[in-house]
Every structure is written in C-alpha cells, then in structure tokens.
Amino acid sequence: MIQIQNVSHVIGKSPILTGITTRIPRHGITALIGPNGAGKSTLLNLIARLTPLQSGQITVDDVDVSTAPTQELALKIAVVAQQLGVSSRLRVRDLVAFGRWPHHRGRPAQRDEDAVDQAIAAFDLQALQYRFLDELSGGQQQRAFVAMGVVQDTDWVLLDEPLNNLDMYHAKELTAGLHAMSRPGTERSRSIVMVVHEINYVAAWADHIVALKDGALVFSGPPDQVLTEPILSDLFGMPIRVVSIDGKPVILHHM
Amino acid sequence: MPDRRLLLLAGLLLAACSFFLFWGLKGPVGFILELRVVKLAALLLVGAAIGVSTMIFQTVTGNRILTPAIMGFDALFLLIQTLLVIVLGGSAYIGLLGPAKFLIETAIMMVAAMALFSVLMGRGRTDLHRMILAGVIFGVLFRSLTAFFQRILDPSEFSVVQGAMFASFNSVDTAQLALAGVVCLAAFTAIRPLIRALDVVGLGRKSAIGLGLPYDRMVLGLLALVAALVSVSTALVGPITFLGLLVAALAHSMMRTHRHALLLPAAAMISALILVSGQAIFERVLRMQSTLSVIVEFAGGMLFLYLVLRGRVR
Amino acid sequence: MRFSYLLTFVALLVLSLISAAIGAATLDLGTLGSDPEALRLMLASRLPRTFAALLTGASMAVAGVIMQLLVRNRFVEPGTTGTTEAAMLGLLAVTLAAPAMPLILKMSVSALAALVGMGGFLILIRKLPPSQPLLVPLIGLIYSGIIGAGTTFIAYQWDMMQYLGVWMSGEFSGVLAGRYELLWLAGLMTVIAYIAADQFTIAGLGRNASISLGLKYRQVMALGLVTVSMVTALVVVTVGMVPFVGLVVPNIVARMMGDNLRASLPVVAGMGAGMVLACDVLGRLVRFPYEIPAGTIFGVFGAVVFLWLLLARPARA
Numbered sequence: 001m002i003q004i005q006n007v008s009h010v011i012g013k014s015p016i017l018t019g020i021t022t023r024i025p026r027h028g029i030t031a032l033i034g035p036n037g038a039g040k041s042t043l044l045n046l047i048a049r050l051t052p053l054q055s056g057q058i059t060v061d062d063v064d065v066s067t068a069p070t071q072e073l074a075l076k077i078a079v080v081a082q083q084l085g086v087s088s089r090l091r092v093r094d095l096v097a098f099g100r101w102p103h104h105r106g107r108p109a110q111r112d113e114d115a116v117d118q119a120i121a122a123f124d125l126q127a128l129q130y131r132f133l134d135e136l137s138g139g140q141q142q143r144a145f146v147a148m149g150v151v152q153d154t155d156w157v158l159l160d161e162p163l164n165n166l167d168m169y170h171a172k173e174l175t176a177g178l179h180a181m182s183r184p185g186t187e188r189s190r191s192i193v194m195v196v197h198e199i200n201y202v203a204a205w206a207d208h209i210v211a212l213k214d215g216a217l218v219f220s221g222p223p224d225q226v227l228t229e230p231i232l233s234d235l236f237g238m239p240i241r242v243v244s245i246d247g248k249p250v251i252l253h254h255m
Numbered sequence: 256m257p258d259r260r261l262l263l264l265a266g267l268l269l270a271a272c273s274f275f276l277f278w279g280l281k282g283p284v285g286f287i288l289e290l291r292v293v294k295l296a297a298l299l300l301v302g303a304a305i306g307v308s309t310m311i312f313q314t315v316t317g318n319r320i321l322t323p324a325i326m327g328f329d330a331l332f333l334l335i336q337t338l339l340v341i342v343l344g345g346s347a348y349i350g351l352l353g354p355a356k357f358l359i360e361t362a363i364m365m366v367a368a369m370a371l372f373s374v375l376m377g378r379g380r381t382d383l384h385r386m387i388l389a390g391v392i393f394g395v396l397f398r399s400l401t402a403f404f405q406r407i408l409d410p411s412e413f414s415v416v417q418g419a420m421f422a423s424f425n426s427v428d429t430a431q432l433a434l435a436g437v438v439c440l441a442a443f444t445a446i447r448p449l450i451r452a453l454d455v456v457g458l459g460r461k462s463a464i465g466l467g468l469p470y471d472r473m474v475l476g477l478l479a480l481v482a483a484l485v486s487v488s489t490a491l492v493g494p495i496t497f498l499g500l501l502v503a504a505l506a507h508s509m510m511r512t513h514r515h516a517l518l519l520p521a522a523a524m525i526s527a528l529i530l531v532s533g534q535a536i537f538e539r540v541l542r543m544q545s546t547l548s549v550i551v552e553f554a555g556g557m558l559f560l561y562l563v564l565r566g567r568v569r
Numbered sequence: 570m571r572f573s574y575l576l577t578f579v580a581l582l583v584l585s586l587i588s589a590a591i592g593a594a595t596l597d598l599g600t601l602g603s604d605p606e607a608l609r610l611m612l613a614s615r616l617p618r619t620f621a622a623l624l625t626g627a628s629m630a631v632a633g634v635i636m637q638l639l640v641r642n643r644f645v646e647p648g649t650t651g652t653t654e655a656a657m658l659g660l661l662a663v664t665l666a667a668p669a670m671p672l673i674l675k676m677s678v679s680a681l682a683a684l685v686g687m688g689g690f691l692i693l694i695r696k697l698p699p700s701q702p703l704l705v706p707l708i709g710l711i712y713s714g715i716i717g718a719g720t721t722f723i724a725y726q727w728d729m730m731q732y733l734g735v736w737m738s739g740e741f742s743g744v745l746a747g748r749y750e751l752l753w754l755a756g757l758m759t760v761i762a763y764i765a766a767d768q769f770t771i772a773g774l775g776r777n778a779s780i781s782l783g784l785k786y787r788q789v790m791a792l793g794l795v796t797v798s799m800v801t802a803l804v805v806v807t808v809g810m811v812p813f814v815g816l817v818v819p820n821i822v823a824r825m826m827g828d829n830l831r832a833s834l835p836v837v838a839g840m841g842a843g844m845v846l847a848c849d850v851l852g853r854l855v856r857f858p859y860e861i862p863a864g865t866i867f868g869v870f871g872a873v874v875f876l877w878l879l880l881a882r883p884a885r886a
Contacts, residue, residue, distance in 0.1 A: 071783040
C-alpha cells in the first residue's frame with residue numbers, strides 16, 4: 001500500500017499540490033485522473049522519488065521514499081516516465097535489458113535474459129528487438145519503455161501516460177496486459193499506478209481511482225463511485241454523460 | 256536633412272580620429288604623423304567595410320545574428336590566399352603586382368563565397384541553428400585547411416610569404432591600402448543606388464518578388480559586394496569574427512529603423528568608431544600591443560551568447 | 570561484434586608497426602635485435618610516440634562519448650564546450666604563477682579549471698529546450714571562443730603565446746620517453762570508464778530513467794565530468810589538443826553499433842586511437858622529412874565529418 005500523508009509541492013511560487021492525503025491499495029490498477037495541470041504527474045514523480053519531496057510523507061509498503069536508498073527502491077518501484085525525446089542510440093533489447101540492472105548491477109545471469117525474453121514477447125516487440133530505438137515510432141518506443149519498467153520485476157509499477165502515442169490496438173493490448181499482471185493471487189501480482197487521460201480506459205480497467213484538480217484531491221475510491229455524472233462534470237468542468245454498456249460505465253465526453 | 260544621430264556619430268568619429276592622430280605626439284612629428292595617418296585610414300576602411308557588409312548580409316539572410324565572419328567568409332579568404340601561394344609558388348606570388356594579386360583573390364573569393372552561401376542556405380533555410388552551426392564549422396575547416404597547407408609549404412617559402420599574408424593593424428601596407436580604398440569606394444558606389452531596394456529585400460523573398468523586385472538577381476549582386484568588402488578588410492588586417500555582429504546590433508538598436516539609408520552609414524561609422532577609439536586607447540593610453548581584436552572577440556562573443564540565450568535568434 | 574573488435578585490433582597493430590618504422594631517421598625493424606642504436610631509438614622515441622598517439626586518441630574519443638551521454642546531445646565534446654579552453658586557461662595561470670611546479674600538479678590545476686569550465690557550460694545550457702539540439706553545440710562553441718579570447722589576452726600580455734600555440738595543436742613529434750608518461754593516466758581513466766560503462770549508458774537515458782533504475786545519478790555524473798576534465802587536461806599538458814576526436818569517433822561508432830557502451834566503448838577507444846595514430850603517421854609522410862601536426866590533419870578531417878553529420882541528414886541529436 002502507498003500512503004500519502006499531507007503532501008504539498010510548490011515550483012517557484014506556484015503551488016502544484018496542496019495537502020494531499022490518500023492511500024493507494026496493493027494490487028490492481030490505480031488511475032490518476034484530472035484535467036491538465038492538476039498535479040497528476042507531479043504526484044507520480046513524488047511517489048517515484050524522481051522529484052524530491054518538499055513536505056509531507058510518502059511510504060510505499062511502509063518504506064519512506066524520501067529516506068530509503070535509491071537502489072533499494074529500484075527493486076520495489078519501477079517508473080515509466082514520459083519520454084521527451086530519446087537521444088541514446090540503443091537497440092530495443094538493450095533498453096529492455098537495462099530494466100534488469102537493479103538486480104544484476106552489470107552482471108546479467110540467465111534468469112535476467114529469460115525475463116527480458118518474456119517481456120519482449122508480452123509487449124509484442126519481437127520483431128523490433130534488434131532495431132535502434134531512435135528509428136522507431138513514438139508508440140513503439142513507448143512500448144519498449146513500458147517493457148523495461150515491467151521487466152524490473154517490482155511490486156509497484158508507476159506509469160506516466162503510458163497510452164500516449166499508441167494506436168487503438170496497442171493501447172488496448174497494453175492496458176489488458178497491465179491489468180492481467182495486476183490481478184491479486186497470480187504468481188507475480190503487481191500494483192499498477194498510472195496517469196491516464198483516456199477516461200474510458202479508466203472506466204474499463206481501473207480498480208481504484210484518484211482524482212485531482214488544481215493540486216487538490218477531489219475524490220479517491222472505486223470506479224463505480226467516482227465515475228458518476230456529477231463528479232466527472234465537476235472534475236473536468238464540462239457536462240459529461242455516463243451510460244452503461246454490458247454493465248460497465250461508458251463516458252460520453254466528446255460530443 | 257541628415258539625421259541627428261548620424262551627425263552625432265560623425266562628430267564622435269571625428270573626435271576619435273583627432274585623438275588617435277594627435278595624442279602624445281612628439282619626436283619626429285612628420286614621420287609619426289604619416290605612420291598614424293596610414294593606420295587611421297586602414298582602421299576607417301576596415302570599419303566601414305565590416306559595418307556595411309554585415310548589415311547587407313543580415314538584410315539578405317533575414318536575421319540579426321548571422322554575419323559574414325560567423326559564416327566563415329574571412330577564414331575562406333585566408334584559405335584562398337594560401338592556396339594561391341601553393342598553386343603559383345611563393346616567389347611568383349610575391350612577384351605578382353599588388354592590384355593583380357588582389358583582384359584575383361577577390362574574384363575567387365566572390366565565387367567561393369557564393370558557393371558557400373548556397374550550400375548553407377540551400378540546405379538549412381528552415382533550420383537557422385543548423386545553418387549557423389554549419390557556418391561556424393566551415394570556418395573551423397577553412398582555418399584548419401589553411402594551417403595544413405601552410406605546413407605543406409617549404410618552411411623557407413612559408414616564412415617568405417607569411418609576412419605578405421598575415422596582416423594586422425600594426426603592419427599595414429600602403430600600396431594595398433590605396434587599392435583597398437579603391438575597391439571599397441567602388442563597392443559603396445555600387446551599393447548607393449540599391450539602398451532603397453535593400454529596404455524591400457529586408458521584407459523577405461516572397462514580399463520582395465511580390466513588390467516586383469528581381470530578388471534572386473539582386474541577392475546575388477549584393478552577396479558579391481559583401482564578398483568584395485570582406486576580402487578588403489581581411490586582406491588589410493586579418494579576420495575579426497565578432498566585430499560585425501557587435502556593430503550590426505548597435506546600429507539596429509541606435510537607429511531603430513528598417514531604412515538602409517540610415518542603417519548603412521550608421522553601421523559604417525559605429526564600426527570605425529569602435530576600431531579607432533579602441534586602438535587609440537590600447538596604443539596610446541594602455542600601451543598594449545595589438546590586443547584590440549581579442550577584446551572585440553571577447554565582447555562580441557558575449558553579445559552573441561546573450562542573443563542566442565535570450566532567444567533573439569530570429 | 571566480435572568481428573568489429575578483431576578488425577579494430579588488427580588495424581591498430583598494423584598502424585603501430587608503421588608508426589614504429591617511419592620517422593626522420595631511418596630505422597630497419599629487422600635490425601632491432603642486433604643494432605643497439607636502433608633499439609635505443611625505438612625505445613626512446615618511436616614507441617613512446619606511438620603509445621602517446623594511441624593513448625591520446627583512445628582517451629579523447631572515450632571522453633567525447635561520455636560527455637555526449639551525460640549532456641544527452643550528439644554534438645558535444647571537450648572542444649565544443651569550453652572544457653579544452655578552460656584547461657588551457659588553468660594551465661596558463663599556473664604556469665605564470667608557479668612556473669617551477671611539477672607537471673602533475675600543473676595538470677591537476679588544469680583539470681580543475683576544465684571541470685569549472687564544463688560546469689559553466691552545463692549551467693548555460695540547463696534551460697535550453699530539448700527540441701533545439703543544435704543550440705547546445707552552438708552555445709558551446711561561442712562559450713569556448715570567449716574563454717579562448719580571455720586566454721589569448723593573458724598569453725599576449727605575459728608573452729606566453731608560444732606555449733598556447735603548443736597546447737592548441739596536438740603534435741607528437743616532440744614525444745620522447747620520459748615526457749609523455751602522464752598519458753597512461755588518461756588510459757587508466759578510459760579503463761575506469763569501461764568498468765562504469767553500464768552506468769554511463771543508463772545516465773544517457775536521462776535522470777528519470779536513471780533514478781528509476783536505482784542509479785546514483787549525481788555520482789555517475791560527477792565521475793563522468795571528472796573523467797572528461799582529467800583526460801582533457803592530461804592531453805593538453807602532454808601533447809596539445811587534437812580537435813574533434815571526441816565528436817567524430819563516437820558519432821561514427823554510434824551509427825554502426827549504437828550507444829550501449831558495454832559493447833561499443835572498446836570500438837570507440839580503438840577507433841579514436843587508430844585515427845589519431847593514422848593522422849600522426851600521415852603527418853610524417855605527407856611532407857617528409859618535415860612534419861605536419863596530427864592535430865592539424867585531424868582538424869581538417871574532423872571538420873569535414875562534422876559538416877557531413879550536420880548537413881547530410883536530418884538532425885537526430
């Protein structure tokens with residue numbers, strides 16, 4: 001479980017997050033949602049210790065992220081940050097293999113190779129594995145980075161807008177894959193925390209939702225409680241209809 | 256009626272010139288004065304040539320950060336000189352009559368500068384940073400090639416031509432000075448009738464053609480003039496990379512106009528003013544030898560960095 | 570991969586043999602065993618010269634690739650970021666202030682200055698948008714020019730221009746046994762860089778990816794910067810700067826085999842060593858018996874390759 005205690009964050013003089021207190025349950029997919037500039041990515045980066053914590057406390061399975069050694073955290077949390085232009089010229093397989101680095105620190109064993117093979121198969125990268133990253137499309141790069149995060153074999157996987165750049169087929173495959181590996185009771189059950197803009201993916205796959213607006217927590221809870229017309233309309237500042245198809249909520253926000 | 260700011264500049268320049276000529280004058284007055292007049296004439300000529308050529312170049316390329324020197328033009332001139340020495344042989348090169356030598360060099364320079372310009376502009380019109388960077392590296396390449404070919408020369412031959420090739424403000428050749436004066440005068444005379452058209456060129460290719468200007472032909476002609484002026488100044492005193500940039504920026508911020516009838520004389524005078532007063536201060540007051548170009552490089556580099564970092568590269 | 574290692578090795582061997590065989594004095598490799606004079610020449614001059622060129626090329630190329638990964642830009646190297654000029658400034662200052670200081674201490678001062686110079690560059694480019702990769706080398710070149718102008722000014726005032734000329738143009742003709750051994754330190758830095766190859770590759774993915782993988786990002790950054798400034802200072806102090814090695818070699822290798830340093834670093838080092846040695850050999854042959862500095866030849870070659878990288882294809886820096 002991730003516990004977030006009274007976390008606030010300012011950049012320069014502008015407040016990004018104000019007094020966030022919530023918890024994110026173990027197992028399943030937790031979606032961070034909210035309009036642009038709500039502070040979703042900042043919160044994710046704080047949990048991932050990519051941004052140093054200014055005030056408050058965050059613990060992941062009772063480990064304090066601001067004091068724990070970064071090497072230890074790398075075995076507990078994997079982060080797939082937003083990729084802003086990859087400058088390195090690495091092959092896809094090399095990149096994914098670096099996800100095993102926290103485990104072997106430069107001396108890969110057979111089980112590291114096996115894990116890489118599995119992840120490459122799981123994310124449909126076999127045909128691309130010996131291509132250079134900078135020769136791939138944005139969506140293909142995105143899948144490689146997600147595979148790298150997953151191969152790190154951690155209890156927690158944090159993803160910042162993993163569906164960016166993906167076509168419909170791969171967006172659905174990726175989400176379904178993440179969903180499958182986050183089911184409790186499976187052999188290696190992970191907990192996924194991701195920032196998602198595509199609200200219908202949240203409706204279809206998320207187990208828990210944390211909604212932010214203007215740096216404050218609006219709501220956190222299971223989808224059927226959060227994905228209602230009043231809460232969503234208020235959150236995004238526009239009229240939103242929610243209908244039910246096959247027992248699942250479908251959000252009509254685009255018309 | 257002449258512009259007040261131009262009059263002010265002219266006054267300042269006159270003051271700087273008299274300071275340069277008469278400060279600390281003692282000993283054989285006639286002899287020293289003659290030396291100083293030659294040097295002053297060189298400073299004025301070079302100043303005017305760099306100021307005017309940079310201003311025209313910036314109008315043609317449509318931005319405020321490119322200068323012929325930054326694009327490697329003066330390094331190109333040095334390379335051409337070195338190659339001529341190699342092709343003709345050192346003694347034949349020295350034996351060439353001043354005017355003939357200078358005209359050959361300038362002619363080759365015009366062609367080469369045009370070729371360089373079309374390589375840079377043809378590839379990189381859309382990407383200014385690529386173009387500037389390529390220009391800077393071309394400059395490095397020309398300097399390296401010059402160094403390389405000088406090493407290929409026989410050392411004895413090299414030392415013979417070195418004096419003829421590497422000029423500075425402290426060793427101005429009178430014959431060359433007269434010739435440079437003539438070339439400069441010719442170039443300025445050619446530019447005079449184009450001054451109004453230059454204002455239109457500054458609007459960019461599409462607008463200029465739309466307004467009925469034979470744009471491409473004009474640009475070619477203007478570039479040829481720029482190349483000639485760069486040859487003059489480099490032949491006289493060697494390369495000064497950032498003076499043009501400094502001068503153009505000052506002229507623009509002082510005149511705040513697009514009219515070249517004002518911009519060109521302002522640039523010429525500011526440039527001459529910097530050189531004359533700078534040299535006067537260094538020589539007469541601080542008693543330092545030929546470090547002016549280093550100071551100009553330093554200040555000009557700072558300005559360039561400031562312009563790039565402030566995102567003024569447009 | 571095995572093939573590229575083998576190829577690099579064979580090319581280096583052949584070049585080294587040629588380098589050992591040629592020079593102003595004639596030397597027959599076959600008589601080394603019988604002729605003590607030939608052996609002396611070999612040990613005192615030819616071998617040191619060959620080693621110096623190899624070490625310079627390898628360490629400069631490795632310094633370049635480290636810098637490119639840490640700055641995350643393809644067009645940087647010590648010479649385009651003010652590092653070399655700062656190293657010269659430091660060396661000039663310490664030579665003026667304490668001419669009698671031992672060379673290793675002068676080198677340390679120079680390395681410190683290089684570190685400061687590089688730090689200044691990193692501060693300058695910190696706020697640049699990543700969408701404009703070419704701004705980084707452009708600013709670096711101007712920044713180098715400014716430091717260079719300051720250095721020239723000081724050198725001029727104190728009549729040190731001659732020294733500056735020596736530091737600026739990489740030349741191996743003066744290398745003798747006893748006068749180049751500091752360069753082995755640069756070779757040692759290259760070995761350390763190879764041990765940390767994975768760390769540098771990960772750092773090249775950016776700060777976020779590095780921290781996420783549990784890398785001590787700041788330490789790796791510090792190690793890289795210290796390596797680059799040490800190598801730069803060592804080369805400037807012993808043989809003078811060879812421009813563009815750190816830029817050209819890593820770019821060529823990255824095109825062929827990518828940026829995974831664990832695999833590519835030996836090739837980067839080998840190709841750097843080979844190219845610099847080849848330039849030195851060429852410099853001895855072109856105008857025999859006079860010599861052209863290797864730095865001059867590499868300046869021409871490097872500028873051409875740089876222009877090709879810049880103009881021949883869209884930027885992917």
